Amino acid sequence: MFSQTAIPLDTVLKRSMSAAEKYNGLVENYTADVYMRTYVETLKKNFLFKYTHLVPRFVLHDPKSDEALIETLSTLSFTYPNNYLQDIKNVTGTLTGKKDIDMIPFYLLNINVYGETTNTESFFMPVRFSTARYYTYHLRQMQFENNKTYYTVEFNPIYSNQKLLKGHFVIESGTWRIVHFSAEGVESFSNFSFEITMGNTWITNYLPVHFVIYHTANYLGNVVASRHLASMNYNNVVLRVNEKKEKILNISDFFRVRLDSVPVNNDSVFWAQNRAIPLQAREVEVIRNYEKTNQQKPAEEKVDISQQNGKRVQQFA
Numbered sequence: 001m002f003s004q005t006a007i008p009l010d011t012v013l014k015r016s017m018s019a020a021e022k023y024n025g026l027v028e029n030y031t032a033d034v035y036m037r038t039y040v041e042t043l044k045k046n047f048l049f050k051y052t053h054l055v056p057r058f059v060l061h062d063p064k065s066d067e068a069l070i071e072t073l074s075t076l077s078f079t080y081p082n083n084y085l086q087d088i089k090n091v092t093g094t095l096t097g098k099k100d101i102d103m104i105p106f107y108l109l110n111i112n113v114y115g116e117t118t119n120t121e122s123f124f125m126p127v128r129f130s131t132a133r134y135y136t137y138h139l140r141q142m143q144f145e146n147n148k149t150y151y152t153v154e155f156n157p158i159y160s161n162q163k164l165l166k167g168h169f170v171i172e173s174g175t176w177r178i179v180h181f182s183a184e185g186v187e188s189f190s191n192f193s194f195e196i197t198m199g200n201t202w203i204t205n206y207l208p209v210h211f212v213i214y215h216t217a218n219y220l221g222n223v224v225a226s227r228h229l230a231s232m233n234y235n236n237v238v239l240r241v242n243e244k245k246e247k248i249l250n251i252s253d254f255f256r257v258r259l260d261s262v263p264v265n266n267d268s269v270f271w272a273q274n275r276a277i278p279l280q281a282r283e284v285e286v287i288r289n290y291e292k293t294n295q296q297k298p299a300e301e302k303v304d305i306s307q308q309n310g311k312r313v314q315q316f317a
Helices: 009-023 049-054 100-101 106-110 270-272 281-316
Strands: 029-046 068-078 083-093 135-145 147-155 167-170 178-186 190-198 210-221 222-239 255-260
Touching: 009 147, 029 106, 029 281, 068 100, 068 106, 068 281, 083 106, 083 270, 106 210, 106 222, 106 255, 135 222
Parallel strands: 083 255
Antiparallel strands: 029 068, 029 222, 068 083, 135 147, 147 167, 167 178, 178 190, 190 210, 210 222
């Protein structure tokens, strides 16, 4: 059902960007439990693929298999203005090496849709007056649902630049908060997209609760695609006191993943209880094939040892 009352795009943008300035500094600190699952598939490879391990941080992939799956549980702590610390608590899957976990894009979970830039200043976000000059906007849809009006606004960069995104966001009339944000962009040898869904309860109305991230890398004819799903459950959210802004000294944006050693946990019962997003059929098959292969290895090793011992006996006979 669609609303009969139209509001001009300029008004929607002005109200949503004014609200973004307020929501950007709404939270003082929080902690959240984060479940993240990564599925990787090698779509195309050539004779150079076997040398990709020599390329520093080439791309997350399994050189021994065309598919891989990683699940992680972590605690994310945030302190205003832009300090994030992510503690990896549990890891399971077909890739559990530290270098593999280090390549999971945890930093994308820190995107503040109300900010001027991302935490790493990699991208200019479109819902601020200061960055609006880099984008063009189009009102795609106005929808009326559950006594609320929602505006879907498309945004496109005015010129090609790796710091600029294209996509759309959905604004709730009245609060002028973002309820959904979707964007795509390009990096060296790769392209990516991400979708962020905000919560629907106080105070998660202004915080992200679900992420879907896609990444495709093309390097010398080798193509590797990955999909990352994440769910965030907030334990403690403290709002900022509305006070006069003071100059903050010696504070810079900070993000760190704490992973001194990989906390591998392959307890299937544990993951069944703590997996916030159910496995898809293909992911179940990837795990099953991995477990089957691992079960076969000890038997094959025993056969090899037995054959080697038999050869030694024949040599001394």
